[in-house]
Every structure is written in C-alpha cells, then in structure tokens.
Amino acid sequence: MVRLITHNLLACHVKGCTTNNFPLVFQDVQVELQEAEFNPDFIRNMLPRLEWTALVNAAKQVGDTSLPLEQPDMMDDELLQKLHHALMEIHIIEGAMVCQNCRHAYPISNGIPNMLLAEHEIG
Amino acid sequence: MPSTEYLFVFAQSHEEFRVPELLSISELYGFTIGFNRYANVLEKAVKRPFMILTLDNEEHAKILAQRCIMIKSVHEFYAEGASYDALHEHNCRARPQWERYIPDTSFKFYVLGYNFTISQRCQHEIIESFAYMDFLGKIDMKDPEVTLTVFEEYESDRAPHGELHKYGEFKQVYFGRLIVDGTARALIGTFNVKKRQYFGNTSMEAEISLLMANQTLASPGKLIYDPFIGTGSMAYTTAYFGALVYGSDIDGRQMHKTPGIIRAAAQYGVASRIMDLCTFDVTNHPWRCGSLFDAIITDPPYGVRAGAKRLGRKKLREDRDRFQYASPRPNEPYIPPTKPYELSQLVTDLVHLARYLLRPGGRLVFFLPTVSDEYAPLDVHAMLCDGMELVANSLQDFGSWGRRLITIKKTSLVEYPPPSFDSVRDAEESGDMYVPAHKDFREKYFQGFKKESES
Numbered sequence: 001m002v003r004l005i006t007h008n009l010l011a012c013h014v015k016g017c018t019t020n021n022f023p024l025v026f027q028d029v030q031v032e033l034q035e036a037e038f039n040p041d042f043i044r045n046m047l048p049r050l051e052w053t054a055l056v057n058a059a060k061q062v063g064d065t066s067l068p069l070e071q072p073d074m075m076d077d078e079l080l081q082k083l084h085h086a087l088m089e090i091h092i093i094e095g096a097m098v099c100q101n102c103r104h105a106y107p108i109s110n111g112i113p114n115m116l117l118a119e120h121e122i123g
Numbered sequence: 124m125p126s127t128e129y130l131f132v133f134a135q136s137h138e139e140f141r142v143p144e145l146l147s148i149s150e151l152y153g154f155t156i157g158f159n160r161y162a163n164v165l166e167k168a169v170k171r172p173f174m175i176l177t178l179d180n181e182e183h184a185k186i187l188a189q190r191c192i193m194i195k196s197v198h199e200f201y202a203e204g205a206s207y208d209a210l211h212e213h214n215c216r217a218r219p220q221w222e223r224y225i226p227d228t229s230f231k232f233y234v235l236g237y238n239f240t241i242s243q244r245c246q247h248e249i250i251e252s253f254a255y256m257d258f259l260g261k262i263d264m265k266d267p268e269v270t271l272t273v274f275e276e277y278e279s280d281r282a283p284h285g286e287l288h289k290y291g292e293f294k295q296v297y298f299g300r301l302i303v304d305g306t307a308r309a310l311i312g313t314f315n316v317k318k319r320q321y322f323g324n325t326s327m328e329a330e331i332s333l334l335m336a337n338q339t340l341a342s343p344g345k346l347i348y349d350p351f352i353g354t355g356s357m358a359y360t361t362a363y364f365g366a367l368v369y370g371s372d373i374d375g376r377q378m379h380k381t382p383g384i385i386r387a388a389a390q391y392g393v394a395s396r397i398m399d400l401c402t403f404d405v406t407n408h409p410w411r412c413g414s415l416f417d418a419i420i421t422d423p424p425y426g427v428r429a430g431a432k433r434l435g436r437k438k439l440r441e442d443r444d445r446f447q448y449a450s451p452r453p454n455e456p457y458i459p460p461t462k463p464y465e466l467s468q469l470v471t472d473l474v475h476l477a478r479y480l481l482r483p484g485g486r487l488v489f490f491l492p493t494v495s496d497e498y499a500p501l502d503v504h505a506m507l508c509d510g511m512e513l514v515a516n517s518l519q520d521f522g523s524w525g526r527r528l529i530t531i532k533k534t535s536l537v538e539y540p541p542p543s544f545d546s547v548r549d550a551e552e553s554g555d556m557y558v559p560a561h562k563d564f565r566e567k568y569f570q571g572f573k574k575e576s577e578s
C-alpha cells in the first residue's frame with residue numbers, strides 16, 4: 001500500500017547514488033483507494049518535510065491532478081483535504097519505483113516496497 | 124486548586140515501569156504529579172504497590188487510570204499507619220475530607236489484603252472499627268456514591284523466616300475513597316497475542332507492548348516508527364492510542380501476502396493507521412531526510428529468537444560465501460548475503476539513527492537485554508550521544524539476564540546528519556572503547572551467562 005506520503009519520504013540509497021536519486025518514478029503501478037482518518041494537524045506538521053513538486057508529479061502519475069503546481073503559502077481546509085487524499089488515501093499495491101539516476105527498480109508487491117539492496121550496492 | 128494527595132494502587136508486576144509510565148502520561152496530558160513524599164527514597168518506594176502522590180485535580184487521576192497499564196485504582200488518600208490505632212488517629216485528622224459524606228451519601232466499605240487474604244470475619248471487624256465516622260447514608264453494595272477502601276500491605280507472600288504471615292502483621296495500612304478503577308489494564312486482554320490474527324515467536328506480550336506505547340507518548344497525529352517490526356506487536360498498541368505507524372524489517376517474508384500485520388491491525392480497528400511497511404536493512408535505509416518521527420519504538424534483535432543481522436558478508440568466510448552466493452538459481456528471488464550484527468554496536472547505531480530520524484523532543488523507546496551480574500548503569504550512559512538524554516530505564520528481571528526498557532529523548536533542536544553505522548568500529552580503531560555488559564549478548568546467553576573463568 002505504498003502511500004504517496006511514503007513515496008515522498010523514500011529515496012534511492014544505492015551506494016554512491018546521491019544525486020537525482022529522488023523522486024523514484026512509478027512503473028507499471030496498480031492503484032487502490034482506501035479511506036483514512038483526516039487529521040489536518042498531521043498534514044500541516046508533515047508539510048515542511050515533504051517535497052511539493054515530487055508530490056504533485058507522483059499524484060499526476062497515478063491520476064490525481066487536484067494539487068496546485070506551486071505550494072501555496074496559505075493552507076485552507078479545502079487544500080488540506082486534497083492533500084490528505086493524495087498523501088494518505090492513494091495506495092500503490094503492485095509495480096515498482098525506479099531510480100532516475102542508477103535505474104535501480106524497487107519492486108512493490110502486496111503493497112510492500114522491497115528496498116533491500118544487492119550486495120554490490122551497499123557501502 | 125490546592126493539590127490533594129491520592130493513593131495509587133499498582134499491579135504487582137513490572138515495578139520499575141510504574142513511575143516512568145505515570146510521568147509519560149502526565150507529560151502527554153500536560154500536568155504534573157507530586158512525588159514530594161519520596162524525595163530521597165523513590166528507588167525503594169517504587170518496589171511497593173502503593174504510592175501516595177499529589178495531583179492538582181481529580182480529573183488527572185482519571186486520565187492516568189484510563190491510560191496507565193500499571194494502575195489498578197486511584198483513591199483520595201485519607202490515612203495510613205503501621206497499626207490501626209495510628210490509622211484511625213490519622214483518619215480523624217482527615218475528617219474535613221470526608222465529613223461531607225456523613226449526612227446522606229450511600230456508601231460501601233472494602234477491605235483488601237496485599238499478599239494476604241483477610242477472612243470475612245476479620246474484614247467485618249475492621250469495618251466496624253470505622254464506626255466513629257458515623258456515616259448516616261445507606262449501605263449500597265451495588266452502586267454506592269462513595270466506596271471506602273482499607274488496604275493492608277503485607278511485605279511479601281512469606282514472612283521473613285519463611286512461615287506464612289500472621290493476620291495483622293502488615294507493614295502498613297491505608298485508607299481512602301475510590302476515585303477510579305484502572306481501566307487501561309483491560310487492554311492487556313484486548314491485545315492478547317494468542318488471540319491475534321497474526322503473531323510469531325518474536326511477538327511481544329501485550330502488557331509490555333502497551334507499556335512501551337505509553338513511553339512513546341503515542342497520541343492522535345503522531346508519527347511513530349518501528350525499524351525492526353517483525354510481527355508488529357507494538358504497532359498495534361501505538362496505533363490504538365491514535366498514532367500513525369511505519370514499520371520496516373530486513374525479513375520481507377514476515378510482511379508479504381495480505382500482510383499479516385495489516386490483518387492483525389484490522390482486528391483492532393487500526394489498519395488505516397499503519398502508514399506503510401517496507402523491507403530493508405536498517406543499516407542501509409532509504410529514508411530521504413531526518414527529523415521525521417515523533418517516536419521510534421522497537422525491540423531490536425539480540426540474536427536469541429530472531430537473528431541480528433545486516434547486509435554484508437562475514438570477513439573470515441569470504442571465499443566460501445562467495446562460492447555459495449555466486450549463482451542464484453533463476454526464478455528465485457535474490458537474497459543478499461547477511462552478516463551478524465553484534466548487539467552493542469546495533470544499540471549504539473540505533474541511538475544515532477534515532478537522533479537523525481526523530482523530531483526535536485521525540486523519543487526512542489527500546490529493549491536492551493543485559494546480563495544481570497555484569498550490568499552497570501554506565502552500560503546505558505555510554506550508548507548516549509550528544510543531544511540524546513536518558514528519560515527512563517526499567518528492568519524486567521528474568522534472573523541471570525533481564526531486559527531494560529530504555530526511553531531516550533532527543534533534546535537537541537539541531538538537525539543531525541545520518542549515522543555511519545560504523546560508530547563502534549570507529550571507536551574500536553581509536554582504541555578508547557567502553558565495553559558494556561550487553562556486548563556479545565547472544566554468545567553469553569547461549570553459554571548460560573557463565574563467567575569466562577567458570578567455563
């Protein structure tokens with residue numbers, strides 16, 4: 001169930017892959033929507049840790065175009081609701097996340113991303 | 124409002140967990156608890172199941188009783204004594220606290236022995252001895268407006284010479300009015316591992332999982348992470364208290380197919396609070412940035428039930444292993460080689476990782492297994508680092524070994540770089556290394572904790 005918030009917090013961590021290792025790009029994904037409790041404070045607290053553009057693009061990739069391209073200065077309730085939906089309710093069930101830099105593909109199956117590295121990829 | 128004294132009655136087990144739990148929950152709800160009576164004797168006092176503590180407000184007693192697993196009940200404290208004479212004398216002085224119930228309040232009297240069963244006849248005599256209070260309201264055993272309780276505290280199941288206690292040889296007797304029964308204790312049944320949809324031999328028992336969750340200050344909107352999630356025992360309890368939980372484990376098998384953790388979380392109605400589960404080695408983790416979590420809660424592998432391992436190879440056996448791993452069979456998923464991960468190194472790494480991943484004020488809550496005869500407080504202090512402070516250290520004693528629930532707080536406001544996971548090796552190379560008793564815990568465990576000279 002990789003949520004978009006999770007996607008936004010994970011980067012490729014292959015040894016030496018330090019530039020352009022985020023965001024990972026979705027490949028052949030299967031998406032599922034699941035309702036989650038709305039907690040505006042949680043969303044507000046997370047915002048400083050999130051990469052807005054990466055989020056907007058990831059959402060677009062899975063068919064959600066509700067977010068503005070630029071991060072607005074003011075977060076009104078409507079926007080928080082949209083963010084909640086994008087971050088918390090869109091789940092990737094199958095597919096992969098691919099590093100744009102080193103091409104490592106992190107498979108997702110049964111909603112669980114496999115972020116284990118191979119022997120030659122660790123420091 | 125002036126602060127009032129309350130008699131706290133605790134469950135018999137896990138003595139050292141009581142005070143840290145009280146402090147955590149009072150911090151979470153933003154009030155203080157007065158320990159004035161125990162200024163210099165707290166260490167001794169925590170061994171006893173009764174404590175007299177001050178609170179500003181009766182509501183605070185209710186909050187604690189709803190959330191603290193160790194609380195059996197809380198009472199407005201009236202009197203105590205080493206004898207009934209002393210108790211009654213004290214109780215007369217407390218008259219202003221109870222005289223409002225004299226004219227017309229239904230009531231019930233209870234007499235309970237701790238470590239001793241008091242006969243019906245004796246209970247009756249004891250109740251009679253309070254006749255001077257002269258309560259005029261009716262006695263109501265089902266639904267009284269006030270419940271008055273006498274507790275006789277006997278030292279232990281046995282008197283000092285091994286014979287049974289005699290009636291009346293109590294250490295102390297307490298008297299008070301019931302405010303609230305501890306309702307959080309019922310959660311121990313709710314989270315019973317045996318009744319869970321998914322569990323394994325690494326699952327943590329319900330009571331401890333709940334105590335750990337309370338140490339994290341779990342509450343709605345908090346983000347909490349277990350980097351060694353296994354079968355998820357602590358994810359359920361933290362999520363139950365409202366937190367959103369991430370989990371990861373090096374072993375993906377534990378989490379695949381409609382992940383067991385999700386099924387068990389659904390059983391408790393908290394599936395949507397499991398943020399995500401990921402497979403990775405925590406020493407090679409993909410978190411993009413730090414200062415993410417309000418707490419990290421975990422039971423690190425210490426090599427007894429579930430192996431402590433990390434990606435890489437053992438140095439010594441390099442040639443043999445290379446041969447072994449050289450050609451993975453087609454159609455089989457690639458499984459990278461792993462090497463053992465020594466406990467003291469793992470723990471030092473965990474503290475550094477927590478300093479990076481926690482938000483300022485966030486807490487790291489984890490179990491540290493230790494060898495009872497060799498443990499020294501320095502073992503815990505030596506694993507701290509700049510910006511990380513010890514909040515609590517509670518022993519669960521199994522005899523020759525034990526495990527300590529450690530709570531550490533990130534006090535620093537600065538952001539720290541990700542850890543190298545080589546901190547111990549770096550220190551080893553520089554030669555100035557403190558060796559804690561939990562080093563090589565696995566080996567010591569399987570040797571039955573014999574000293575080298577004995578083996």
Ligand SMILES: C[S@@+](CC[C@H](N)C(=O)[O-])C[C@H]1O[C@@H](n2cnc3c(N)ncnc32)[C@H](O)[C@@H]1O
Pocket residue numbers: 323325326327350351352353354355356357371372373374377403404405406421422423424425429430431432433434464
């Ligand atoms: C003591 S168990 C945790 C048990 C868990 N609290 C439960 O309720 O089942 C430790 C877990 O750590 C995992 N583990 C061991 N080494 C690891 C590593 N380097 N990175 C991540 N997980 C690891 C094991 O697979 C095991 O599931």
Ligand SMILES: [Zn+2]
Pocket residue numbers: 012013014017021099100101102103104
């Ligand atoms: Zn990469």
